Amino acid sequence: MKKTIVTALLVYFCFLLQTGVFQWISFGGIMPNLLLILTASFGFMSGEKTGLLTGFACGFLADLFCVYGAGNGSGELIGYYALLYMLIGYLNGKFTRMFYPDDLKLPLFLITVSDLSLNLICYCVMFLLRARLSFGYYFLHIILPEAVYTLIVAFLAYPLLLAVHKRIWPSERGSNESPC
């Protein structure tokens, strides 16, 4: 119960930071993706189930405040980011057994790879299918900068998330994880 409440509050807080504050610290129009850092971190810190639920919550909030310009004219498509973030949380959960809190390499690597794949999928679904073919441009000017910026922010945010995680999942690493 405590875990759920703390996680929900954390998702909410990160979402508010992402939408309200991060546009002011963007470099060249590129914002880091805090929701992704949160999703991936909770994935590999506490397992597939927590990862996918955190991802679902993050993605759902992201969906509510994004306009894709698709379909019926209202431009909304709820469920798209929810699905992507959920998959990212789930897949990161696969690395729980390889994860050691003191080692920074794996977490940062996983966060960066997650961010790259999320944006690659977004490019393919939202842009490539509408015949925006210059992949090189989008990769160099949107996807890569965001991955780098996210990596930098993850460097600061990950220790904080780890501290929170240690408080609410005290010393029983992996026990929350489902056995299958």
Next chain:
Amino acid sequence: MSPIVRRKRKKFHIPAKYLLMILSGFCVLMMLFTFRTNLFDGPLKSVVGYAVIPFQRGFSRIGGYLSDRSKELAQLRDVLAQNQALQEQVDDLTMENNQLMQNQYELNNLRTLLELDETYSEYEKIGARIIASDTENWFYSFTIDKGKKDGVNVDCNVMAGSGLVGRVVSVGPNFAKVQSIISDTSNVSATVLATSENLIVEGDLQSVSSQGTIRFSQLSDLDNRVTVGDKVVTSSISDKYLPGILIGYISSINTSPDNLTKSGYLTPAVDFSHLEEVLVITQLKRTG
């Protein structure tokens, strides 16, 4: 461990794999529903309106405050130097202003003669603060702190200063989501003011993020009368946008491969990277 405890645990246990499948199915269903209908608009919007928007307002104020402070520090030195230069400019401009006042007077007279005084200064507008951006870098959309209660409706036009920003695509009780004209999926029907040729302004992430320009196409200009620097305003044939709102200035023109129409880029009249407050025109375009 006692067997009772174990049984309890099993009851509540759903393996991650199945949970993933169930939620994926849910997401896909939601996507299908929201793509075609507005079924979830009512309840979802109210929940968002009361659970998220008030906090978002606070957070965006923090963000704005921080950026203001950092800007102040950086600008103080520039401001001192600028002050001197500006003082000289004031003198020049006062002279120029007198001359322009005369022209303005003449223009007003001519306008009344032509009954053309229907510029967009007459549209009813309300001010709104931007309280949230979207979470990703792919689309330029944002949320404002005025909604249905304040008279904002879907398809209301949004301006900043004198230029067009975009239009409202969905409304909640106390917030509204705005799709900007630089968003990759946005299309605006527009007119070149000088020659009344119609064209389509298409948001394009690539040109926006590399040069700060918006692409336009389907400009039929067989006599080559449209030139760089011409004003582009929303056209009267658009079904979403009110006529005569300034979009930007043409910055380059090319002939399309089909040799019939022209395309190119225009510089928007609004500085989209520093938007904080916008004006929402509550009047809707009447069609049909």
